[in-house]
Amino acid sequence: MATRTRGASTARSLAPMAEVERLLLREAALLDDGRLDEWLALYTEDAIYWVPLEPGQADPLTTVSLIHDDRALLEVRVRQFKHPRAHARTPIPRTVHQIGNVELREDDGRELRVTSTLVMVEYRSERQRVWGARVEHRLRREANGLRIAAKRVDLVNSESELEGIVALF
């Protein structure tokens, strides 16, 4: 994983970076392994998972989104994969999540804002697709370490005519 830190690379800023990178790599690995319950456990109880439709979209409530899930809808989305007649999700897409350019943007002591880039290769049903996205995580410090409070995935082709999206970014 290529890593950059903003400003001075002090010991103080390097320590959380190691933890941040571990979390992002773990998230990617769980998605690529299809271990979705464990993936969901990385998210806080008030988490938001957002894939905007428009570049730079400011608001998920007054403009539509490719995906905009609060915790309840994310649970529904993950559960759906387990149904024997989940037509578009059986088999689950095979993916490779490649994360790069990780940067810690803000750290207020409670939450960290981290940006990265994602290249995801997806294969399902005789079709391979390549996705590119800029990603922003809001990570919260909890008793057992960092958890994901929000994830925003800005696909480079979010506004184009797209076939259905089933895989998780």
Add this chain to the structure above:
Amino acid sequence: MSALDIKGLVQPDRVHRAVYTDPAIFELEMERLFARAWLLVGHESQLPGPGDYFTTRMGREPVIVARHTDGTIHVLVNRCAHRGARVCDAARGTARLLVCPYHGWSYATDGRLASVPFPEGYDGLPASGLGRVPRLASYRGFLFASLAADGPSVDQFLGPLRTSFDDFVERAPAGEVEVGGGVFKHVYRGNWKLVWENLNDGVHPAFVHASSIWAAREQPPVNGGYAEIAIRQMLQNGAPPEVWEHTGLWVTPYGHSYMGDYHDDSRLVPGMNHPAFAEYRAALARRLGDEGASRVLGELRWNSIVYPSCSFMSQFRQLRILQPLAVDRTAVHAYSFRLKGAPEQMFRDTIAFANVVNGTGSPVLTDDLEIYERAQQALATASTEWISIGRGRAGDVPDREGMHRGGPGTSEIYIRNQLVAWVEYMTTET
């Protein structure tokens, strides 16, 4: 392909697979159906001021819909009269002149040629400017265009389906709706008819959407908040068979249909009990009176399909415009509308509903798209020629204003009716 050959493809209770898979039939559809019928191209609110334009397709034809300086609206072929390059590239914009990027020919927003660089080099300039789509008409702000110079009026074409547009607009306290909130654009690898044959089908939800119904049922109740609308809609797909059997299904000439007597706001959204809904109803009553508001909100209409280009539903202000790309590839653009004069929360409900029903990543829509693709793949097999469209046929009955009604709400009458119109278009030579 002779008229006899085409007629033979559609029989009272079955249709031949070639209707969905034969590229020659698709080419003929572009010529005889999509180049003739009134196609919905958009809504007047997308062009608030002079010089505003948006680009879209009519069938496969790329067009510009623009408001000229005098306020008139024009539908122009998006192809330079000189060397054929696409003139407007953006999905929408505002311009005094539409300038071709290739050699700088420029056009006024009514399509007239405005200027040509180095004019002396051309041996006589074309006077016509951009190609003009011959007919444009508005019904309650919805813009229809036809690539044919002659044909029925929009009023004739829509017939009783006009009441669905009335329902859509009358729900706005200010009596007007406007496009807002972004446009979903999804595509599937299947024939364009598959989406229209699915939309008013009351049997498919329990099967196609079994996984999202189950996933929503397993979820602890969420009261209020963003998720409630999405989860309620997933649950609604799992309504018991009686609900679907008692849904009303009306069909009209020209292949249109609508689903009525379906379900109401109190069942589907936080709706009647939500403070925003009370505020909305009061605003509606200020224009229509209390009785008028009750009448408008009592209309339980769900999807209306205007064959072959669009479908819409008033309760959550959704509109889909279909664009056939190839015999086995189709794009659907889904728009949301704001009820002018309604509390902002109503529009937020619209967006939440759009995400779950029309969202490219929706747990619901993705299963529909998967089924269209599986149908297309299997229809390509040559060993079995026919598929069935006969469900509920014995119950088809004539109804008011030249409509017919399906006996049970699960009747395939709307598919049969679409294919009757299809044969009529396809066997009428130009």
